[in-house]
Amino acid sequence: MSEVKKIATRESYGNALVELGRAHEDLVVLDADLAGATKTGVFKKVFPDRHVDCGIAESNMAGIAAGLATCGKVPFMSSFAMFAAGRAFEQVRNSIGYPHLNVKIGATHAGISVGEDGATHQCNEDLALMRTIPGMVVINPCDDVEAKAAVKAAYEYEGPVYLRFGRLAIPVINNEEDYKFEIGKGIVLREGADVTIAATGLCVNESLGAAEMLAKDGIAAEVINIHTIKPLDEELIIASANKTGKVVTVEEHSVIGGLGSAVCDCLSEHAPAKVMKIGVYDRFGESGPAAQLIKKYELDAESIYKKVKAFI
Known part of the structure; x- marks a missing residue:
């Protein structure tokens, strides 16, 4: 490989x-x-x-x-x-x-x-x-x-x-030859019916890894790449939430005010659903190797997998 x-x-x-x-x-x-x-x-x-x-x-x-x-x-x-x-x-x-x-x-x-x-x-x-x-x-x-x-x-x-x-x-998870970027339009990377995982930035790849682990447990996670936080693709978020009934947001950012907050703003108004926000929980960072910090702050694929599984 x-x-x-x-x-x-x-x-x-x-x-x-x-x-x-x-x-x-x-x-x-x-x-x-x-x-x-x-x-x-x-x-x-x-x-x-x-x-x-x-x-x-x-x-x-x-x-x-x-x-x-x-x-x-x-x-x-x-x-x-x-x-x-x-x-x-x-x-x-x-x-x-x-x-x-x-x-x-x-x-x-x-x-x-x-x-x-x-x-x-x-x-x-x-x-x-x-x-x-x-x-x-x-x-x-x-x-x-x-x-x-x-x-x-x-x-x-x-x-x-x-x-x-x-x-x-x-x-690099996208194919340059057929990739299409549009401001304000999220991308469904993996179809699923049990839970929606809306991720952004480096957490997109980690969320795909988590979805693979969930699949082995019989849980079909829909993974959406939300590259544009504002304007948010509300239509896509609402459609996925209506399909799965549960939404998880994942971001390398505070859970206050980022992607998770934007998704909650959208769903609370248009399609109330159970939401879990994964990110940095009201704390500062610290010095250390990047890969170790991502794992410590539970933004790696295995940590996301465990949290999502417990959530649903």
Whole structure:
């Protein structure tokens, strides 16, 4: 059996920017002294005149991006999620969100899988923060193929977009040749009638693994990849909940305000169902190897399997 290809979605982000840059001269990239880590450095090498290092000043970078957008450019501002969504929240809200400017935010190093950088850099609140900004699209791709497609879709979309990427290399589960990305449209990866597992980001692959384990116990889990947290594919969520009667959400993010909250908002209004949220339970992260942290915080396939089995 051949080894599964693994790529960090931050790598996908950098590569996608180069591809788009060749086709679109209005695309510019901003970074906050982290081009090597966010992988926008690959864009800088090819298009040095269209890359701006704003220094360790993320809030100022948001203002610069807003200004460039008013001049007809399509800026992608890049930094760690903790800084892009956290430190610069006010400027993103007031300078980008409020005037609904065409700025794209490429936020890397999100979630527990940042690893050794620890709690101060492991942003588990960014999806919640960005969801609250009116008109902000929020995307969290699950692998390399989806991440590159998401960057392209973000460029083509007129308005602010938040893109969440990870540091850890994760399995590529989509086939690039036939993969189709559409903002706001979830993807059913596995049909099932006993329970719905709605997952996002790196948790999609782990949820597929959990579904395999559940199948051996005679439990048919429907696995849905929710790459767009906002706008949420409510039609798909409602249809699946009506079919299975039980819903589990899985995310590398706080269970407060992220995918789980978005799904609960939807179902409580349109199709009340029993829901369990799997994610980071009202706690900070800690320093350690990414794979070990994912297991400790129970976001790995085996942990998801045990929780879902107990739930149903």
